[in-house]
Amino acid sequence: MNASSIYSGPVFAMARRQFETVADHLDIPTDERSRIFIPKRALAVSCPITRDDGSITVFQGYRVQHHLTLGPTKGGTRFASNVDVGEVAALAIWMSWKCALAGLPYGGAKGGIAVDPRSLSRRELEALSRRYMQEMIPFVGPHTDVMAPDMGTNEQVMAWFMDTYSMYQGQTVAEVVTGKPVESGGTVGRREATGRGVAYLVKRAAETVKLELSGATAIVQGFGNVGSVAALTLQSAGVKIIGVSDHSAAYFDRGGLNIEALEQHVRRTGALEGYSTEGLFDPEDLLVQSCDILIPAAVERVITEKNAGKIQCRILAEGANGPTTPEADAILKDRPEIFVIPDILCNAGGVIVSYFEWVQGLQQLFWDEAEVNDRLNRTLEKSFQAVSRRVEMRKLTTRDAALSIGVDTVLRAKRTRGLFP
Ligand code: GLU
Numbered sequence: 038m039n040a041s042s043i044y045s046g047p048v049f050a051m052a053r054r055q056f057e058t059v060a061d062h063l064d065i066p067t068d069e070r071s072r073i074f075i076p077k078r079a080l081a082v083s084c085p086i087t088r089d090d091g092s093i094t095v096f097q098g099y100r101v102q103h104h105l106t107l108g109p110t111k112g113g114t115r116f117a118s119n120v121d122v123g124e125v126a127a128l129a130i131w132m133s134w135k136c137a138l139a140g141l142p143y144g145g146a147k148g149g150i151a152v153d154p155r156s157l158s159r160r161e162l163e164a165l166s167r168r169y170m171q172e173m174i175p176f177v178g179p180h181t182d183v184m185a186p187d188m189g190t191n192e193q194v195m196a197w198f199m200d201t202y203s204m205y206q207g208q209t210v211a212e213v214v215t216g217k218p219v220e221s222g223g224t225v226g227r228r229e230a231t232g233r234g235v236a237y238l239v240k241r242a243a244e245t246v247k248l249e250l251s252g253a254t255a256i257v258q259g260f261g262n263v264g265s266v267a268a269l270t271l272q273s274a275g276v277k278i279i280g281v282s283d284h285s286a287a288y289f290d291r292g293g294l295n296i297e298a299l300e301q302h303v304r305r306t307g308a309l310e311g312y313s314t315e316g317l318f319d320p321e322d323l324l325v326q327s328c329d330i331l332i333p334a335a336v337e338r339v340i341t342e343k344n345a346g347k348i349q350c351r352i353l354a355e356g357a358n359g360p361t362t363p364e365a366d367a368i369l370k371d372r373p374e375i376f377v378i379p380d381i382l383c384n385a386g387g388v389i390v391s392y393f394e395w396v397q398g399l400q401q402l403f404w405d406e407a408e409v410n411d412r413l414n415r416t417l418e419k420s421f422q423a424v425s426r427r428v429e430m431r432k433l434t435t436r437d438a439a440l441s442i443g444v445d446t447v448l449r450a451k452r453t454r455g456l457f458p
Contacts, residue, residue, distance in 0.1 A: 043079065046123030048337050052130045054363045059440045062433070065448060073448055076126050077144075078102045082172035084150065086164040098169045100148035101129040102182055106450045109180050110146035111136060111388060111395075113187025113216075114169075114194070120149035124337075128187075131358055132388070134443030135381040138420050141392045144447075146182050148173070154189045155307070166194045170201040177202070179212035179399070185391050186216040188261070188336070192228060196221045212398040215391035224394035226409035227387075232266025232334075234386020235356045235378075237414055239271060239330055241421050242352045242376045251275030254291075254328040256350075258282050258320075259335030260299065260309055263356045263384065267332055268296050279328060282320045283335070285310035289318035289326065324348060333360035334384075340365045348375070355380035361436075370434055379436035381443060382420055389416050 056074050065073070079101045085093055099122045102110040112132040115125070125147045132145025150169055154162055170184075177184060186195055199214045199221060211222030219225055226233075243250050255276050257264045260283040268278045277293040285308035288294055294316070302312045324331065324339065327349035333339050334356030340348065345365035351374065355361065358380050361369070369375055390413055397403050404412075420439075427438035 116189030230390035231387035236270035264334035
């Protein structure tokens with residue numbers, strides 16, 4: 038397949054390899070594969086801002102829209118030092134399969150800026166967020182491409198995006214962005230949605246493998262919005278969280294960690310570092326400690342051929358996008374004792390509630406939190422059951438089953454619409 042050379046790198050290669058496996062399984066003819074896999078549009082922008090010291094720095098930004106067959110594109114914006122167009126494209130492609138699996142009327146998109154947001158002051162962060170959105174104005178819109186948070190961005194950044202877009206339109210266009218603060222047109226339950234979704238699916242997987250949640254143990258890698266909410270929600274279901282980590286530190290205690298205190302510390306200081314001198318642990322080693330539930334909720338490619346044979350859990354719940362490499366997948370295939378909840382299912386709670394936010398904004402009719410959570414669980418339940426059925430019927434891994442539903446949905450939509458012109 039001739040994926041244009043603008044996309045490269047290990048994350049893009051991973052998305053491509055996953056797609057090829059599923060395309061083989063679905064018997065998609067070779068000449069049709071590029072039409073489904075290669076992103077429709079990509080935009081690269083340079084974003085200059087004035088620094089607090091008066092100097093000027095230019096940051097590189099991107100946005101990739103994977104397909105526009107089912108509706109607008111949808112996906113987060115990532116602020117991280119290693120962001121490049123290949124990674125953003127892979128994340129956009131995964132968003133497509135994720136939205137299709139959940140039955141949302143979207144194609145996938147993703148954007149990002151190569152910047153460590155922690156290296157910016159609040160004023161610089163606002164300037165960069167606004168400049169990025171200003172550059173994106175011809176490319177996005179509530180019926181074209183709807184942004185959301187991802188790693189390194191949050192509700193405040195979404196509010197700046199929405200305000201910048203709206204100021205240029207001369208009216209408030211809240212639906213151009215989801216994951217906004219509730220007071221700026223966001224929905225209740227969006228911030229917690231991804232972590233809550235992870236916890237819901239862990240409960241369903243636990244039922245499948247007959248694991249009693251009360252007293253079960255969990256390790257969570259990544260203590261941002263996804264990891265911390267998943268940990269708190271699982272803890273309230275009786276799970277003992279024995280390990281957590283982020284970019285700054287890792288803590289491990291077989292007796293159980295105080296998740297509320299850790300969460301408060303992170304809220305106060307921005308990172309786990311400095312929480313305590315006790316229980317400090319090697320972050321790499323954390324992933325291979327024995328536990329019932331292992332939740333990678335940080336970055337891509339952390340479960341690799343090096344550690345896939347060593348992880349010791351019953352449920353692997355992928356809160357992050359792309360945490361498991363195809364090489365690791367091949368190892369996990371021979372470890373049927375581990376139930377994998379693949380990323381495009383496991384972390385779909387975020388985009389599902391983003392969809393609810395978009396729908397509420399378009400209708401100007403707002404739901405209460407019970408309705409949001411109830412609809413979230415019902416949507417996840419449907420996806421979980423569809424994946425389980427496909428695993429059973431086609432003898433696939435949970436990942437290949439989930440991906441094949443996503444790819445198949447996009448394929449069928451493209452086939453019925455036909456080729457233009
Ligand atoms: N960035 C999130 C994801 O990777 C959420 C996307 C959205 O809400 O549109 O799923």
